[in-house]
Amino acid sequence: MVTQRTFSILKPDATRRNLTGKINAKFEENGLRIVAQKRIRMTKEQAEQFYAVHKQRPFYQDLVKFMISGPVVVQVLEGDDAVAANRKIMGATNPANAEPGTIRKEFAESMEANSVHGSDSLENAKTEIAFFFKDDEIVG
Numbered sequence: 424m425v426t427q428r429t430f431s432i433l434k435p436d437a438t439r440r441n442l443t444g445k446i447n448a449k450f451e452e453n454g455l456r457i458v459a460q461k462r463i464r465m466t467k468e469q470a471e472q473f474y475a476v477h478k479q480r481p482f483y484q485d486l487v488k489f490m491i492s493g494p495v496v497v498q499v500l501e502g503d504d505a506v507a508a509n510r511k512i513m514g515a516t517n518p519a520n521a522e523p524g525t526i527r528k529e530f531a532e533s534m535e536a537n538s539v540h541g542s543d544s545l546e547n548a549k550t551e552i553a554f555f556f557k558d559d560e561i562v563g
């Protein structure tokens with residue numbers, strides 16, 4: 424097991440329904456530590472750049488619109504194999520396919536309003552963390 428950091432977003436559907444505490448409890452109960460966290464309103468430019476990898480996908484414009492529709496909480500999570508651990512805690516992208524007990528199974532409204540984002544690789548985690556946090560904002 425190696426200690427890693429991964430990047431997480433509590434999406435607008437989660438902040439709207441006041442679920443940030445319940446979702447954070449899932450991370451903590453499953454061994455991840457929240458070592459940085461801030462509530463922000465993403466700009467359109469930030470959302471477009473953050474999701475640039477999906478630019479050619481049919482859902483891109485709607486996704487950007489959704490991500491700026493309300494506040495989000497951006498986070499850095501730390502723990503053993505944090506990237507894979509967080510993906511397990513979140514569950515499948517589509518809540519219909521998510522395992523029982525996962526965040527998306529319990530809280531997600533739809534494929535788009537799926538409550539959380541988590542990095543899909545260690546390399547992307549590093550890029551995504553640096554997109555939102557300075558080194559001295561992360562306290563392990």
Ligand code: CMP
Pocket residue numbers: 477482486516534535536537539540541
């Ligand atoms: P996320 O992990 O934030 O990464 C991209 C997001 O696009 C994804 O979660 C979903 O919320 C959203 N999305 C909407 N439609 C799709 C789709 N058909 N396939 C994958 N992601 C989708």
